[in-house]
Amino acid sequence: MSYVYERSNGLFEIRYPIPSDVVSYLPKPNSKGFRTHIIKSLSTRDQNDANKAAIDCIKEFEGAFSVLREGVASNDFKAFCRVAYEQETAIITESFLSTETGKSGRLDQRLGDLRSALTTTDTEQLEALVGWLVDHYLDVTTSKSASVPRDTPIRNAMLKAAAGVLSDAYTHGLAEIRGLARPPQPKSPFLKAEPTVLPALGDNTPLTPEGRKSLEQYWEVYEQVKQDSTTPVKAKTLERRRVAWTEFHELTGSSLPIFKVQKSHIWAYRGALKRAPARSGSISELRRLSFPEKLEKARNGSNYAKLTQEPLKTGSGTSKLFFSWP
Incomplete structure (x- = not known):
């Protein structure tokens, strides 16, 4: 995963860039200038465990950035x-x-x-x-x-x-x-009033009822809006996007409300695509497995071909279509 590096002692750490709009709130320990990255040990020598820990760290960092941006609001x-x-x-x-x-x-x-x-x-x-x-x-x-x-x-x-x-x-x-x-x-x-149930630190704010739908449910919303628009997509393109979306929500959590999706979830999916077996729909032992189960098969040493550049672009592109994140 991006931002995860191995130290000379074998432990992994995360070096996460600080956005320019909040950098002035994060001074260096000696008070001379400001930090450009948040560096934190992930306390593991295992790459996979480090990547998982990094996702939680990124959620924490992004939540802190939101706090600094919004202030009293x-x-x-x-x-x-x-x-x-x-x-x-x-x-x-x-x-x-x-x-x-x-x-x-x-x-x-x-x-x-x-x-x-x-x-x-x-x-x-x-x-x-x-x-x-x-x-x-x-x-x-x-x-x-x-x-x-x-x-x-x-x-x-x-x-x-x-x-x-x-x-x-x-x-x-x-x-x-x-x-x-x-x-x-x-x-x-x-x-003035007792606060209602508030989103957790780092959550987005749902602006419509659809924003509270689960990831699995949201595909129907996207499909209807897209196909009812003046620029509907072709059936094959829509099917490729549906497959990519299914992989994403199976990996991230099908019941997760869409307003809780973070950049870290997108990055985790992109990283998973690089490890995913190619043409899994044509392989009998993989066809009925969920996306996480396919990843586990590939991880356990099964000799499957990896995805080529085009499917990788399709999966990554889907995240851009839904969330407009780079």
Whole structure:
């Protein structure tokens, strides 16, 4: 697989290029310049195991890049805000319950002071008050590999959002301390409603109901849209694409929703095509096997011819047709 290299000690590592639009968020350890690649050991000396581990790494890296691109608009950021609000509120309540009665007024006063301080528009003061929360979010979502420089639009927006979330948590805490039966509702737009089930880190966002269909189901959508268009394809071409699509969803997971497909899945399929036996439909012992089973047969030493350049182009081209990824 691309990006997988063998070290001098026999262990494999992944060297994944950092896109130019997020490179400024990934400084070198010595803070002199920025990294061009994320390099991570795959902790194995087996090429196949390294390729499998690399797919998971790529999903993680692409998810981190998405977090940095989207900033406060990220669903991950909104979900993080909800968790932070609930945890801070719980900490405040626990602190009050464990505080001696004579000191409860001090906690009340401290929360009030903090809430007032969070209304400031001064970024330096916000940095001192809530910068830790922004940094914690970045550590959690990028595995401590990225940081957002101070006094940049994306960080200032995160600081402002974090201030609103903590202010709501302190307001809720004050209400609990004062014994209000119904604490006020949060004002932060990031806490207005309970988040619905969010896509996992790195997922795409489905824009239509078809985007939630499984890979196996999606072929019917593609076939209907393509054949009803002004440029329908010939029957033989459509059949070749159907075969390639079947191979792809059998390898990737037939039940996987299409919006969860990542670039790494496409690359895994392209890599598998290079190992696949040629003319498997004409070989009796392969004809009824799934694509992964055919790969396993080829891997176990069976002397099958490999695919020529033309079928490789057909399979790779299908991924481009469906996902518009290079």
